[in-house]
Amino acid sequence: MRIAVIKKEKCNPEICNYACIRFCPLVRSGKKAIFIGEDEKPRIDEKLCIACGICAKKCPQHAIEIERLPDELKEDLVFSYGSNAFKLFRIPLPRKGKVIGLIGRNGMGKTTCIKLLAGKLKPTQLKEKEWIEYFRMLDEGKIKISIKPQEIMELSKFNVKVGELLDEEALMEFSLQHLKDRKLAELSGGELQKVAIAKCLSMKVDFHLLDEPTAFLDIKERFDLARKIFELKDCLLIDHDLLFLDYACDLIHVLYGRQGCFGIVSLPYSNRVAINDYIRGYLRAERMRIRDFELTFKAKGEVEATQNILVQWEDLEKRLDGFSLKVQGGFIREKEIICCIGPNGIGKTTFARMLVGELKPDRGSIKEAISISYKPQYISPVEGKVGEILGKYEIDLLKGILRLDELWEKEVSKLSGGELQRFWIAKCLAADADLYVLDEPSAFLDVEERINVARAIKEKLKGKSASAIIIDHDLLFILFLAQRLLLFLGKPGEHGEARLHEVREGINEFLKWMGVTMRRDIETGRPRINKPGSAKDREQKAKGIYFEL
Numbered sequence: 001m002r003i004a005v006i007k008k009e010k011c012n013p014e015i016c017n018y019a020c021i022r023f024c025p026l027v028r029s030g031k032k033a034i035f036i037g038e039d040e041k042p043r044i045d046e047k048l049c050i051a052c053g054i055c056a057k058k059c060p061q062h063a064i065e066i067e068r069l070p071d072e073l074k075e076d077l078v079f080s081y082g083s084n085a086f087k088l089f090r091i092p093l094p095r096k097g098k099v100i101g102l103i104g105r106n107g108m109g110k111t112t113c114i115k116l117l118a119g120k121l122k123p124t125q126l127k128e129k130e131w132i133e134y135f136r137m138l139d140e141g142k143i144k145i146s147i148k149p150q151e152i153m154e155l156s157k158f159n160v161k162v163g164e165l166l167d168e169e170a171l172m173e174f175s176l177q178h179l180k181d182r183k184l185a186e187l188s189g190g191e192l193q194k195v196a197i198a199k200c201l202s203m204k205v206d207f208h209l210l211d212e213p214t215a216f217l218d219i220k221e222r223f224d225l226a227r228k229i230f231e232l233k234d235c236l237l238i239d240h241d242l243l244f245l246d247y248a249c250d251l252i253h254v255l256y257g258r259q260g261c262f263g264i265v266s267l268p269y270s271n272r273v274a275i276n277d278y279i280r281g282y283l284r285a286e287r288m289r290i291r292d293f294e295l296t297f298k299a300k301g302e303v304e305a306t307q308n309i310l311v312q313w314e315d316l317e318k319r320l321d322g323f324s325l326k327v328q329g330g331f332i333r334e335k336e337i338i339c340c341i342g343p344n345g346i347g348k349t350t351f352a353r354m355l356v357g358e359l360k361p362d363r364g365s366i367k368e369a370i371s372i373s374y375k376p377q378y379i380s381p382v383e384g385k386v387g388e389i390l391g392k393y394e395i396d397l398l399k400g401i402l403r404l405d406e407l408w409e410k411e412v413s414k415l416s417g418g419e420l421q422r423f424w425i426a427k428c429l430a431a432d433a434d435l436y437v438l439d440e441p442s443a444f445l446d447v448e449e450r451i452n453v454a455r456a457i458k459e460k461l462k463g464k465s466a467s468a469i470i471i472d473h474d475l476l477f478i479l480f481l482a483q484r485l486l487l488f489l490g491k492p493g494e495h496g497e498a499r500l501h502e503v504r505e506g507i508n509e510f511l512k513w514m515g516v517t518m519r520r521d522i523e524t525g526r527p528r529i530n531k532p533g534s535a536k537d538r539e540q541k542a543k544g545i546y547f548e549l
Contacts, residue, residue: 342488
């Protein structure tokens with residue numbers, strides 16, 4: 001079975017004069033394996049194609065993907081976006097009394113699965129009886145669905161108040177009473193996300209479908225949401241936070257394939273098996289290699305901090321719009337990576353803005369005149385192509401790690417959320433600076449992209465006497481990077497206090513504040529959250545060890 005995908009946004013026959021057609025051996029022998037379509041762009045006949053790959057190699061825009069798959073998969077084709085477009089093989093189904101999770105890279109078809117299950121897309125074909133029965137009942141209205149979409153910022157276009165969208169019970173259940181009289185257009189990304197989740201989970205339906213619900217949520221909000229979902233059941237969700245998925249789900253499907261080309265849905269596995277196999281890159285039960293390398297999670301980075309102090313601050317105080325922040329005096333060494341953790345609204349971004357000079361502290365000062373490169377929390381497109389903007393910098397080190405080649409000719413305004421995040425991270429790290437401050441760099445990125453970003457940060461610091469401060473809510477990402485932690489606690493929206501800790505001490509204090517215990521998985525070393533009230537949870541709390549190494 002051959003799959004041929006032509007990425008129309010990249011394909012430009014004016015540049016190559018149909019090189020794919022001119023060099024195709026079948027076309028040269030008189031067969032119309034590649035021909036010109038009505039839109040003046042090439043089309044590939046997948047039945048005639050022999051998957052030699054010559055057309056893909058000759059395409060200067062890298063617009064063609066050719067894949068050879070087992071013929072047995074033909075029967076598992078569930079959906080196709082059309083000729084020479086993405087194809088999805090198999091589909092996960094929601095189950096009564098269960099929470100089903102989906103993990104996989106961006107561009108593998110996870111959101112397509114959600115749209116199919118919600119009835120927004122129609123299956124191309126169905127083989128399994130349970131698939132046929134589900135979609136028959138969905139068409140007949142016997143299955144009712146609520147959906148939390150991935151692109152929640154689109155909700156800000158609706159001119160309605162939160163109180164018109166949610167009833168009093170839902171407002172109280174999700175602690176949103178303070179937003180009752182606010183319009184959706186006035187909400188932040190995190191507030192919109194919570195409203196969208198509340199609307200989805202409060203509806204009386206058969207199944208709740210949630211697409212990336214942890215985006216914009218802090219660590220505590222993610223754990224609280226995981227508890228709600230686990231208690232509610234009847235959910236199917238997509239996310240890239242492995243701790244969240246492990247905690248919330250009963251079963252998990254792995255999606256694998258080739259980004260933007262095809263996706264295959266695995267069998268359902270227990271959380272531990274699914275995530276460990278995903279990390280290894282090998283599905284043991286199906287004897288399927290999905291990646292040629294293993295993902296690794298370590299408590300410390302390979303970059304060794306020096307004893308030279310790069311920047312130092314006294315005890316800092318700042319009042320801003322009714323919020324007060326106190327930061328205990330501290331310092332950053334050269335080549336050191338400090339990660340900031342804590343709930344939203346506690347002052348992490350305020351501290352970052354004081355460091356970069358956007359805000360001045362009311363009390364205390366920041367010593368040393370240094371150059372700082374800053375990636376803000378909320379990012380937006382800028383005018384121009386990626387290559388035109390990043391081409392001004394020396395980015396050979398970052399180009400491969402962050403996969404910038406595939407974005408080079410794209411307009412920044414047309415990038416997806418994950419692509420835009422990689423662009424801004426590259427722009428921040430490309431600058432010649434002493435300190436790199438990145439606010440929520442893992443947002444919209446899949447697991448592998450997050451690890452690549454961590455690698456890019458480490459590689460950048462290896463080559464110069466610079467340091468980094470990272471603000472994020474993905475604990476795996478933080479543990480992969482952090483050499484020390486700046487822990488922020490207090491009452492969100494009212495007051496926050498922050499001080500530096502060694503990693504183990506800081507994580508332990510933060511987990512104690514949340515009432516959550518964690519252990520490391522025996523096989524992979526990744527952190528796992530203990531179920532509340534479990535024997536392990538009680539044992540660790542009795543010892544005062546909330547993060548057991």
